[in-house]
Amino acid sequence: MTLFQMKSKSSRRVNDVKSCQEKYCKGIYLKGSEKCDKLDSGNTVLTVWKKSLLMNCTGFTVFNCKGNLIYRVDNYRARPGEIVLMDASGTSMFTMRRHKTLRLVDDWLVYQGDASDQNSKKKQPLCYVKKNVNILQTNSNVLAQVILGTSNKNPTYVIEGSYGQRSCKVIDKLSKKIVAEIKRKEATNGGASFGLEVFHLIVCPGFDSGFAMTLVLLLDQMFS
Template identity: 30%
Template sequence: MFMEKNSTSSSSSSSSCFVTSTRRTLTVWMKSLVFNGNGCTVYDSSGNIVYRIDNYDQKLKNEFYLMDVHGNVLVTILKKKLSVIKFWEGYKSTELEGRINKPWFQVKNPRLFKGDHCEVLLIKDGNNIDLENSYKIAGNATAFKIINEAEELVAEVKQKQSVSGITLGEDVMTLMVEENVDLSFIMSLVVIYCLIHHKM
């Protein structure tokens, strides 16, 4: 089960925080539910849709939306550029709806054009970096891990295997998320890492 951290929200679009109560295994299919769309779809172990990720403008891959099964936007993911440095920022839906440009987190690749290692920084109060809570994404296009500042595994992505042990195509992946983790945050990081590796 997922536990919504902000239980006072009037709708699912007003909170992007869904904390896992147990270790979860999800399936990420690199296919949008929108006709000719660009994104992916996330399913739970029962085959139910958990998240949708879409970019409604295929020409510009600079803005993606993490949505729940009803299409409510939970997180907006934006690609930014500062001089020659490119990075990604995530915004909770309430912040964008209020036109308050305060990012939730930033994802940077210190190796510039190589995507095998990314740094994730949480932003406090919209402009201060939370030095006590940082993450790292490391791996390749089909297998990577998300690790916290204590070097503990938070989530892992790898190619999905069938019950008989057959590895499926590169567009179908298994996402394993540890307990007490904000799933929408982790899913946003997975999307960004896939974008860096041109999987969407």
């Protein structure tokens, strides 16, 4: 494929996304009193839609409260071994790879940027995310653990709650503070319920919103 063909294909892909966004996404993103990216507390509020804007794909589409597309995921397989979180222009932000271990559960390695090409095979993962399956633990509310780096064995963050109910908290294990939260999106003014396909991702100051969305994607793989 020539450079011109690659650019042309990329341009068509972006135009397809913009066209679908205008056609299907009205009323999905935040409206009303939340008219800016951040609430009074400084938290960033995103609207997550469990839908790809491309045909024949599953995935996610993420908007800020102005209705601007900021992240997207387009998967051609229902249970992929690799997931890439992209920004609105299609640039890879984070790459997630299913980690094959003896444990019969979903464990994932997370890489910064694009880790899918041949030149990135030696790239070190940013973190390791493992599903919590120990039913003997006193806190059975823990869904997953996030372990930063490759040598660290203790989780930096734990995720608690119920992804099935779209009610989760990402907690800094050292400070015990919530750094991100998943909440149901409630209909306003007597409108129709959004169900589980559209929900809020609330990110606290200092925590990367792209990384927070990466954790949402892994929870979806683990608990959907």
